[in-house]
Amino acid sequence: MTLSLSNIHKRYGGLHALKGVHLDVPEGAFYALLGPSSAGKTTALRVICGLETPDEGAVTLFGQRANDAPIQGRGLAMIFQSFALYPHLNVRENLAYPLRRSGLSSGEIDKKIGRVAETLNIQHRLGNRTDQLSGGEQQRVAIGRALIREPQVLLLDEPLTNLDAKLRDAMRVEFKRLHRELGITMLYATPDQLEATTMADQIAVIDDGRIIATGTPQDLYHAPPDARVAQLVGSPPVNLVPIQDRSTAGTWLGFAQLAIPAPEGTVCAIRPHDLTVATGEADFEGAVVLTEALGDVSVVTVQVGDAQLRTVLYGADAARVRIGDQLPLKINHAMYLPAAQCAQV
Amino acid sequence: MASGFRTHDQAGPVRTFFAWLVGIIYFAPVFWIVLTAFKTRADALAIPPKLVFAPTLDNFRAVFFQTSTTGEVTGSGVWLYFANSAFIAGSSVLLALIIGTLAAYAFSRYPLKGNDTYLFVILSTRMLPPIVVIIPIFLVFRLTGLSGSYIGIILLYTGFNLPFSIWMMKSFFDDLNPEVEDSARMDGSGDWSVFGRIALPQVKAGLAATSVFALILTWNEFIFALLLTGPETRTVPVAIASTIGGEIGVDWGKLSAMVSLFLIPVFIVTFALQNQLLRGVTFGTVRK
Numbered sequence: 001m002t003l004s005l006s007n008i009h010k011r012y013g014g015l016h017a018l019k020g021v022h023l024d025v026p027e028g029a030f031y032a033l034l035g036p037s038s039a040g041k042t043t044a045l046r047v048i049c050g051l052e053t054p055d056e057g058a059v060t061l062f063g064q065r066a067n068d069a070p071i072q073g074r075g076l077a078m079i080f081q082s083f084a085l086y087p088h089l090n091v092r093e094n095l096a097y098p099l100r101r102s103g104l105s106s107g108e109i110d111k112k113i114g115r116v117a118e119t120l121n122i123q124h125r126l127g128n129r130t131d132q133l134s135g136g137e138q139q140r141v142a143i144g145r146a147l148i149r150e151p152q153v154l155l156l157d158e159p160l161t162n163l164d165a166k167l168r169d170a171m172r173v174e175f176k177r178l179h180r181e182l183g184i185t186m187l188y189a190t191p192d193q194l195e196a197t198t199m200a201d202q203i204a205v206i207d208d209g210r211i212i213a214t215g216t217p218q219d220l221y222h223a224p225p226d227a228r229v230a231q232l233v234g235s236p237p238v239n240l241v242p243i244q245d246r247s248t249a250g251t252w253l254g255f256a257q258l259a260i261p262a263p264e265g266t267v268c269a270i271r272p273h274d275l276t277v278a279t280g281e282a283d284f285e286g287a288v289v290l291t292e293a294l295g296d297v298s299v300v301t302v303q304v305g306d307a308q309l310r311t312v313l314y315g316a317d318a319a320r321v322r323i324g325d326q327l328p329l330k331i332n333h334a335m336y337l338p339a340a341q342c343a344q345v
Numbered sequence: 346m347a348s349g350f351r352t353h354d355q356a357g358p359v360r361t362f363f364a365w366l367v368g369i370i371y372f373a374p375v376f377w378i379v380l381t382a383f384k385t386r387a388d389a390l391a392i393p394p395k396l397v398f399a400p401t402l403d404n405f406r407a408v409f410f411q412t413s414t415t416g417e418v419t420g421s422g423v424w425l426y427f428a429n430s431a432f433i434a435g436s437s438v439l440l441a442l443i444i445g446t447l448a449a450y451a452f453s454r455y456p457l458k459g460n461d462t463y464l465f466v467i468l469s470t471r472m473l474p475p476i477v478v479i480i481p482i483f484l485v486f487r488l489t490g491l492s493g494s495y496i497g498i499i500l501l502y503t504g505f506n507l508p509f510s511i512w513m514m515k516s517f518f519d520d521l522n523p524e525v526e527d528s529a530r531m532d533g534s535g536d537w538s539v540f541g542r543i544a545l546p547q548v549k550a551g552l553a554a555t556s557v558f559a560l561i562l563t564w565n566e567f568i569f570a571l572l573l574t575g576p577e578t579r580t581v582p583v584a585i586a587s588t589i590g591g592e593i594g595v596d597w598g599k600l601s602a603m604v605s606l607f608l609i610p611v612f613i614v615t616f617a618l619q620n621q622l623l624r625g626v627t628f629g630t631v632r633k
Binding site: 046049051071072076077078080081082084085086087088097098100101145149 | 522524525527528529530531532533543546547549
């Protein structure tokens with residue numbers, strides 16, 4: 001393992017930010033740390049890079065205990081949410097700053113800056129002040145400054161949160177390309193499940209200071225360990241339906257009957273994609289209360305009894321649906337998941 | 346930006362008029378003093394006041410030279426007071442700025458338990474009017490032999506400028522993005538390097554604003570200077586005060602000439618730092 005956290009605790013006064021975090025990041029992985037805001041993502045990254053010292057537990061880097069290792073010696077670089085460029089220095093000086101104490105000659109430094117600037121396509125901006133750059137260019141400079149020291153691990157703290165949607169799509173591709181070309185280990189903290197599932201090959205879901213699930217994006221989508229993880233992975237978000245009546249004969253949801261019996265302490269989770277307009281016999285009918293058109297598909301919310309369910313409609317169905325329509329729906333696949341303590345739609 | 350707000354376009358004639366009006370009201374006393382400095386005694390005391398008169402340099406001559414009863418002309422020693430003022434104000438502002446900036450950074454980045462209490466205590470030393478503390482300070486100065494010495498008055502002014510410097514510089518450091526400093530740590534900088542190479546260059550405007558305000562306060566200070574400086578360390582405000590009175594009443598012309606000269610250094614410093622200063626005093630009023 002390139003990087004391991006074992007039973008990490010971190011408290012800030014009365015706030016217990018990390019409550020026994022375990023994390024193993026293999027070499028060369030693109031690893032996402034997915035969780036809602038204030039789940040502990042940033043704190044976890046700060047503990048790894050040494051900006052914070054854990055109260056308990058062990059940080060292991062490249063097989064060696066690194067709890068008290070100096071920040072510079074860890075072979076890590078970090079990209080901050082705010083980009084954290086040095087505002088009083090121009091782009092070239094920003095890129096040169098990490099090399100200041102490396103003992104390189106100015107010729108070698110210039111060569112490295114040139115190479116990084118070319119990789120990130122910011123050659124023409126080297127003489128500019130950082131506040132003259134666009135958001136995307138600032139992001140590139142931040143990436144360049146992190147990569148110029150050739151770190152073995154790159155930590156990214158919500159690097160796309162401050163960018164507009166279009167740029168975010170472009171930068172996602174860019175991060176994938178950099179990961180492929182440089183082959184370094186990346187640990188990527190994000191609250192956005194789309195970023196995590198599209199970019200990462202492994203995801204750790206963090207919530208309330210604990211890692212609550214790890215696995216590939218497919219694993220977490222198709223077989224989440226509990227309802228909370230199901231909520232955090234997948235878009236549009238999963239439908240969680242409390243079970244009204246369980247018996248050996250089947251499960252009653254209050255509006256539909258499922259054949260498979262549900263274990264105690266579970267809720268029923270139905271992915272919006274698994275809820276389709278019935279062509280034959282419908283499981284239930286729901287009244288359309290909201291439609292969100294996303295081009296070729298529409299996310300439609302239907303009301304059935306007390307429950308609101310999301311479904312995804314395609315093609316002609318998507319174009320036709322209107323608020324107030326009664327939709328005959330069929331449940332193609334449902335999961336029974338242990339109700340997590342904080343499952344709240 | 347909401348419509349109806351002027352942003353970067355030029356001010357309209359009404360706003361320009363009022364800006365000028367306020368400016369003139371503020372500047373009028375200074376203008377009057379400078380005018381009086383060039384008036385003869387008769388012109389200075391004329392009622393109604395004269396705006397048009399024959400200017401004279403006699404008052405400035407009186408500031409720099411004195412004529413004894415035997416008609417002998419000697420230097421008045423006013424240069425010493427100007428040198429004293431410059432040296433005392435300059436050193437104490439510099440000291441307060443160095444110590445205050447370091448303290449402010451520490452208060453901002455490495456808060457202690459009860460940080461706010463310490464800051465309040467530091468500020469509370471400025472809540473007493475100087476007249477209240479002058480007697481104990483006078484006794485302390487006499488006891489320690491600091492009375493009349495440069496070091497004594499410089500230390501006192503440094504102490505008086507410190508709370509202001511700490512509070513002001515802290516607000517500048519508080520407004521910086523801490524991730525920038527974290528980033529510098531990741532890039533291999535130690536604490537001192539982060540402070541000197543990353544934090545300090547970002548608060549240049551704050552340093553300028555703080556030093557100008559502290560300089561003006563110190564430059565103009567009168568009561569401590571009056572009681573705690575000796576003949577060799579006397580500052581200009583005390584010297585100005587001593588020209589008031591005498592057998593012929595107040596010599597307004599000489600007084601104004603001295604005040605005019607006294608304003609010049611502060612004017613120069615303020616103009617030199619004007620660009621930084623404007624950013625300094627408006628800092629924090631607009632979020633980026």
